[in-house]
Each structure stands twice: as C-alpha cells, then as structure tokens.
Amino acid sequence: MSYNNNNERIFELYNLISKSKLLSDEYAVVFVYNEENLIDDEEHSSECITSVEKDMIINSFRKSALYVYATNGEDVFIEMLSEIKEKHKYIFIYSMAQNITGVGRRSFIPLLCNYYKLNNIGSDFFASTLGGDKELMYKLISSHVSNNIPFTIYVSKSTNLKKLIERLTPGIYILKPNDESASIGIMKIKISTSNIDYILKQLSVYQKKYSRFCIQEYIDGPEIEIPLLFYEQEYYCPGCVEIINSSPSGYLDYDTVKMDEYSFREYTGSLSTELINCSKKVACALRFETICRIDFRIRNNIPYIIDIGANPTISYHSSTNYIFRKRFNSEAAVYQLLLFIGLYNAELLKPPFNKPE
Numbered sequence: 499m500s501y502n503n504n505n506e507r508i509f510e511l512y513n514l515i516s517k518s519k520l521l522s523d524e525y526a527v528v529f530v531y532n533e534e535n536l537i538d539d540e541e542h543s544s545e546c547i548t549s550v551e552k553d554m555i556i557n558s559f560r561k562s563a564l565y566v567y568a569t570n571g572e573d574v575f576i577e578m579l580s581e582i583k584e585k586h587k588y589i590f591i592y593s594m595a596q597n598i599t600g601v602g603r604r605s606f607i608p609l610l611c612n613y614y615k616l617n618n619i620g621s622d623f624f625a626s627t628l629g630g631d632k633e634l635m636y637k638l639i640s641s642h643v644s645n646n647i648p649f650t651i652y653v654s655k656s657t658n659l660k661k662l663i664e665r666l667t668p669g670i671y672i673l674k675p676n677d678e679s680a681s682i683g684i685m686k687i688k689i690s691t692s693n694i695d696y697i698l699k700q701l702s703v704y705q706k707k708y709s710r711f712c713i714q715e716y717i718d719g720p721e722i723e724i725p726l727l728f729y730e731q732e733y734y735c736p737g738c739v740e741i742i743n744s745s746p747s748g749y750l751d752y753d754t755v756k757m758d759e760y761s762f763r764e765y766t767g768s769l770s771t772e773l774i775n776c777s778k779k780v781a782c783a784l785r786f787e788t789i790c791r792i793d794f795r796i797r798n799n800i801p802y803i804i805d806i807g808a809n810p811t812i813s814y815h816s817s818t819n820y821i822f823r824k825r826f827n828s829e830a831a832v833y834q835l836l837l838f839i840g841l842y843n844a845e846l847l848k849p850p851f852n853k854p855e
Contacts, residue, residue: 508727508734508835509792510855511842512826513833515562526565527837529555530575530593530607547594551813558830559613562837569715572597572606579614590617590840592833594811601630601677603660604809619840621788621809630677632712635784639803642783643776646794648715648802652676655709659701664693669715672804673701676710679807683708686716717795717802722765724777725791725818727832729839733781735774736825738765739817762820773801780806780812788837791818 534546547555552568559566569575572595582589593607602609611618621629626633633652640647651662668690671804675683685704689697704711721741726733742761765773777792780803784790791807804812812818812832822832841847 505734507730507732511729511838512831512835515838518562521563521565521746523565523585524587525563525590526567526588527559527563527590527592528567528569528575528582529557529559530569530572530591530595531555532595532597533570547813548678549816554814554829555833558833559560559837561830562834563590563723571595572711575607576610579610583614588617588844588846590837592620593618594620594813596679601628602627603679605630606799617840617844619788619836621786622792625784625788625790625808627785629679629806632674632676632806633710635806635808636712639780639783639806640791642779643803646801646803648717648804650712652712653701653705653710655705657705659698659705663689663698663701666713668823670718672714673715674712674714675708676712678708679809704788717797717804719797720765721794721804722769722773722796722801723791723796723817724773724794725789725812725821726777726781726786727789727833727835727839728781728787729842733778735777737821738767738770738773739763739821740765741817758785762817764821769796769799769801776801776803784808788839789818789832806852 529552531547531552533549533552542580556566556568565586567578569578575595587600591607591611595607596604604621608618608621608623608626610616612623626637636647636650645659651665653659653662654806666689670686670688673683675686687697721743723741724735725739726735728734739762742763743759746780773794776794780792781790784806786808789810789812791810792803793805793807794801795804796802810816812820812822814829819829819832822835823829825831828834838847
C-alpha cells in the first residue's frame with residue numbers, strides 16, 4: 499500500500515540515520531518533560547511521563563547523539579540552559595512539558611526556543627498554541643473539509659445554556675474543553691425531551707469548570723488516528739491506526755487513558771487514502787510543519803474529524819509511536835527522524851556530517 503509520495507525520501511533519510519555516526523560534542527539534545535510528582539493538578543497526571551517512557555525517549559535520542567539531557571519541568575530547563583549553551587554549539591529541544599494552564603499549555607518551551615534561537619524539533623510555538631484552541635482550529639479548517647466536521651456548538655462562560663439546549667436535537671453528544679488535550683474533561687451526554695432539566699444542570703456545572711467548551715455530535719463508529727510528519731515541504735504518513743477500546747463508555751475517557759486500557763492496530767481499510775488526504779488538508783490549512791495527528795471516527799463510511807493533535811504525545815503507548823515502530827521496526831525511529839529533520843531544517847544535514855564511520 500502506498501501512503502504518499504514522500505515515502506521514498508523518508509526512508510532515504512532513515513537509511514542515512516542508520517549509517518551516520520553519533521553527533522559530536524558540538525551537538526546536544528535536550529528532552530523536557532513533566533513527571534507526575536511535579537504536576538500542578540491530578541487531572542493532568544495522565545499526560546505525565548513515566549520513568550520507563552523517559553528512559554525509552556532518552557535512549558532513542560542517544561542512538562544519534564552523544565549528549566542527551568533530560569529535564570523534569572520547565573523551571574529546571576531554564577536553570578540548565580545557560581550551562582548547556584556554554585558546552586554545545588548546536589542545541590536541539592524536544593519538549594513534552596505542559597505544566598501550565600489554558601490555550602498555551604504546551605507552548606512555553608517552544609516560545610523559549612524562539613527567544614533563545616534554539617532548534618525546536620517538536621511542534622513549534624504557533625502549532626502548540628493553536629492546538630490549544632479547538633474552536634479556532636475547527637473554524638480555520640471548515641472551508642477545507644466541511645463535510646468531515648461533526649455538528650459542533652461552541653460555549654463560553656456567557657452562553658445562555660437554556661437557549662442553547664433548545665437548539666440541540668435529541669441524541670448523544672460529547673462535551674470537550676476548548677483548551678485541553680487528550681481525554682481531559684471529555685464527557686458523554688444523552689439529550690432527550692424528558693431530561694432537559696437534568697442536562698441543563700450538568701452543563702451548568704461543566705461551564706463553571708471549563709469557561710470555554712464545545713458540544714459535539716457523538717459519532718458512533720471506529721476511531722482512526724492519522725499521524726503526519728513534515729519533511730521537505732511535504733507530509734509523510736507512516737500509516738493509519740485504529741484504536742481498540744474495550745471501555746463501556748465507547749470513547750477514550752479520562753479513566754481509560756490514565757489506566758492505558760486501550761491498544762492499537764493498523765487500519766488498512768477502504769478509507770485509508772481518504773483519511774490521509776483529509777489529514778493533509780487539515781495540517782496544511784493549520785500550517786503544521788513538524789509532527790501532528792488528526793483523529794477521526796467513521797460512521798456510514800464517512801470519516802468525521804473528532805480531534806486535532808498539533809503537538810501529539812509520541813511516547814511508547816501512543817498511536818504515533820506504534821505506527822512508526824511498525825513501519826521502521828524501531829521504537830527510536832520517530833525520535834531519530836525528528837532530530838534529523840531538525841538538522842535538515844537548520845542546514846546541518848550535509849557532507850561531511852553524514853559520512854558513515
């Protein structure tokens with residue numbers, strides 16, 4: 499199966515990675531993350547990294563770089579940065595840190611990379627910030643993929659909930675905070691003519707906790723995730739991933755994600771090409787230029803976009819890492835590719851650098 503016309507160049511790059519010697523002491527990779535013991539609130543602990551995941555990511559970068567630093571938290575990164583800059587000429591940053599609130603949850607480290615002119619090999623500041631605003635992303639892509647967007651209403655703290663409910667037809671909906679990622683705050687509700695008062699109370703409580711959120715039509719069908727990697731002005735897709743979820747909720751709620759009670763398999767169904775092409779349109783419209791992930795649910799053979807990951811988690815138990823592992827037969831592949839694409843973007847990927855030992 500052909501995933502896109504950028505396949506050949508990505509495999510050429512990975513072949514180069516396999517043959518290249520380790521980066522010299524002029525180079526350093528800095529991995530920034532949050533461990534659960536330093537996160538500000540329990541609700542976001544599911545997005546923290548485990549010691550096993552941390553070691554896997556560090557070891558992945560060490561397959562290509564002699565010097566790899568790991569910093570637990572944004573504050574530690576800031577404290578270490580001057581020392582690292584004294585030791586190394588070229589610094590490449592990969593961040594999973596997100597210990598702040600609101601739309602800019604994952605944006606702080608990318609912003610610092612811009613300020614200090616460091617090489618950010620994860621999602622940039624623009625993508626990370628945009629990824630924290632579901633309403634804005636949906637509006638920006640609406641003219642490009644309108645047929646693939648489920649019915650969605652956006653709610654603010656000033657929205658009159660009683661009037662809003664009158665606009666909703668009976669059915670099942672998903673509540674999603676506007677500026678959270680993954681499963682945080684996601685909730686399923688069923689609206690009928692007999693439970694309007696009960697739903698109104700639920701929405702009132704939800705509105706107090708999340709001042710901006712969306713109410714989206716629940717799409718009952720298989721969930722497929724499409725990761726994309728940007729290289730040489732094109733998007734590469736390693737494959738489509740179906741989420742295997744045995745949760746009775748029928749979606750990836752907070753408890754399911756926190757307990758890792760889900761798995762993956764590659765999706766090679768008839769909609770594969772359509773899903774990839776639609777994902778590329780979304781990524782292009784939003785100007786994502788590193789790595790991203792577009793999530794769909796399929797109903798009646800129509801794919802609907804249910805989430806957009808502008809700065810997706812790619813730790814071991816993620817669909818992105820799963821499909822890169824499968825395609826390149828290495829758990830380190832996606833991290834090495836991000837690093838070498840960073841070298842390419844910094845115009846450092848050229849002879850004699852890439853001569854094998």
